[in-house]
Amino acid sequence: MEDLAFFDVNCQIGMPMCGSLEYAAGTDDLLRELDFSGIGRAVVSHVNTASGGAVPGNHFVNRALREDTGKRLVGCWCILPDCLNENIPSGENLCREMLKNRIGMLEICPVSHRWVPHRTAIGRQFDMLAERGVLIKTSVQEIGSWNAFYNLVERFPRNRFLITNTNLWGCDRYIRPLFETTDKVYLELSEYWVAEGIANLVKRYGADHILYGSGYPYWTHTSQMMNIKHAQISDEDRRKIACGNLDQLLKEAQL
Amino acid sequence: MSEKPFFMSNKLAHAFWENEFVPECPVYDMHGHMGENNAITFPIASTEDMVVHLRRIHAKLVFCHHWALFTPEFTNGECYEIVKRYPDVFRIYIAVNPHYSEIMRHDLAMYDSWKPLAVGFKILADYHQVKVSDPRYAPVLERADDEKALVLFHTWGGSSFDGPDELRKVVKKYRNIRYILGHAFCGMWEDAVQLVREYPDNVYLELTSLPGRAGVIETLVRGAGSERILFGTDLPWFDEYQAVGGIVGAKISEDDMHNILHRNAQQLLPGF
Numbered sequence: 001m002e003d004l005a006f007f008d009v010n011c012q013i014g015m016p017m018c019g020s021l022e023y024a025a026g027t028d029d030l031l032r033e034l035d036f037s038g039i040g041r042a043v044v045s046h047v048n049t050a051s052g053g054a055v056p057g058n059h060f061v062n063r064a065l066r067e068d069t070g071k072r073l074v075g076c077w078c079i080l081p082d083c084l085n086e087n088i089p090s091g092e093n094l095c096r097e098m099l100k101n102r103i104g105m106l107e108i109c110p111v112s113h114r115w116v117p118h119r120t121a122i123g124r125q126f127d128m129l130a131e132r133g134v135l136i137k138t139s140v141q142e143i144g145s146w147n148a149f150y151n152l153v154e155r156f157p158r159n160r161f162l163i164t165n166t167n168l169w170g171c172d173r174y175i176r177p178l179f180e181t182t183d184k185v186y187l188e189l190s191e192y193w194v195a196e197g198i199a200n201l202v203k204r205y206g207a208d209h210i211l212y213g214s215g216y217p218y219w220t221h222t223s224q225m226m227n228i229k230h231a232q233i234s235d236e237d238r239r240k241i242a243c244g245n246l247d248q249l250l251k252e253a254q255l
Numbered sequence: 256m257s258e259k260p261f262f263m264s265n266k267l268a269h270a271f272w273e274n275e276f277v278p279e280c281p282v283y284d285m286h287g288h289m290g291e292n293n294a295i296t297f298p299i300a301s302t303e304d305m306v307v308h309l310r311r312i313h314a315k316l317v318f319c320h321h322w323a324l325f326t327p328e329f330t331n332g333e334c335y336e337i338v339k340r341y342p343d344v345f346r347i348y349i350a351v352n353p354h355y356s357e358i359m360r361h362d363l364a365m366y367d368s369w370k371p372l373a374v375g376f377k378i379l380a381d382y383h384q385v386k387v388s389d390p391r392y393a394p395v396l397e398r399a400d401d402e403k404a405l406v407l408f409h410t411w412g413g414s415s416f417d418g419p420d421e422l423r424k425v426v427k428k429y430r431n432i433r434y435i436l437g438h439a440f441c442g443m444w445e446d447a448v449q450l451v452r453e454y455p456d457n458v459y460l461e462l463t464s465l466p467g468r469a470g471v472i473e474t475l476v477r478g479a480g481s482e483r484i485l486f487g488t489d490l491p492w493f494d495e496y497q498a499v500g501g502i503v504g505a506k507i508s509e510d511d512m513h514n515i516l517h518r519n520a521q522q523l524l525p526g527f
């Protein structure tokens with residue numbers, strides 16, 4: 001039964017450096033976990049990208065995608081300011097390489113990777129990504145704070161940002177002002193558990209900016225699937241959150 | 256996909272996937288709150304909205320009102336008035352604030368008259384910043400011990416107020432209380448399991464904020480046994496469906512799921 005297809009926007013592969021009760025060391029392990037949960041497809045980044053750096057993280061993402069012969073995975077690379085000359089494609093070449101390697105979106109980890117997301121550091125790159133509509137993921141922890149995320153959105157009003165891992169203990173006061181004022185911010189649901197919260201956001205702002213993400217391997221796939229399944233929203237909105245919005249965003253990225 | 260997903264392979268998960276509620280599996284939420292907590296914006300926090308949410312999944316809730324915990328001017332008597340309106344849905348824990356012995360004395364004097372809708376006490380040591388072994392809690396703990404009452408403790412891994420070392424002192428001293436360890440010492444799973452193994456007759460691990468954390472439900476069930484685990488959500492903080500999804504999507508048996516979602520609580524709260 002495929003009544004509601006799920007496309008996970010926030011899934012991580014690899015062996016967490018500090019261990020974890022659950023993890024998927026390789027592609028087969030991850031696909032087995034997706035099968036258990038009934039997740040059709042997932043955007044995959046590497047679990048140690050923040051701690052271990054963008055270059056090894058991207059390397060292991062590439063390997064995972066090569067091993068995914070059924071093409072259920074889409075990659076997410078991590079980028080840095082290109083003046084650092086690290087081994088990450090830059091300029092127009094970035095998009096060409098993304099397309100070639102089945103990379104659909106990007107992430108940034110400024111706190112762990114010791115740079116500041118100002119125009120001075122990454123303006124030219126972000127302008128190009130805005131032009132092409134590429135979705136950029138960051139977590140509250142990796143951007144540093146909600147304040148830092150607001151600054152990012154205000155500095156780069158044309159870029160599409162996905163904010164993930166928003167903290168269990170309530171983020172409505174952070175996310176609602178963003179939904180009120182910009183259509184470039186997307187919310188990932190792994191840590192948005194507030195009772196009847198999904199339906200409430202949809203009622204206020206529509207479903208187009210809300211995306212299912214698991215946060216695996218630290219969070220399960222199943223708990224938020226059940227929440228979405230029974231949220232009091234239309235089936236069309238449910239489908240958008242479970243997979244449709246992500247499909248659309250990936251399609252709109254001009255790589 | 257090579258194998259059937261959880262909502263096809265286990266009967267209970269399938270039932271919850273396909274239906275808003277499952278008649279043979281009512282949900283007993285042993286750790287909730289009530290009312291606005293104006294430090295956060297909740298979509299649903301009024302008594303009526305919470306009742307609608309709970310009835311949708313056929314859940315019953317034992318709560319301790321936010322205001323009773325966070326601002327002592329709001330009394331446990333006012334909480335009792337709320338429960339009286341929905342006795343089929345709610346029970347309450349009496350909020351205990353160690354800084355106000357007068358209120359504590361008053362509430363202990365009223366306790367008998369609030370039964371059976373009041374089922375025990377809630378201790379929130381991390382927030383009130385008084386260790387659970389502090390003598391200021393003694394009047395409540397002695398009474399609970401005499402009556403084998405339920406006491407829900409907020410617990411958290413690494414806390415000096417209600418972490419494993421502090422709770423062990425209390426459990427050792429008061430042997431008859433039925434302990435509900437809220438959040439199961441979040442993060443210190445081995446310590447939680449160990450305390451249940453040491454005191455298997457009267458210590459329960461409670462799951463608020465844990466379903467959805469990968470591998471945790473499995474670890475606690477393996478270590479402590481599902482007979483010692485109670486379901487909870489901190490409602491209105493977390494959605495009942497999110498938490499139920501974390502239980503029926505865990506890699507445990509359907510028997511374990513029934514124990515956690517209702518059987519253990521039904522034994523603790525006969526007639527509810």
Ligand SMILES: [Zn+2]
Binds near residue numbers: 437
């Ligand atoms: Zn609580």
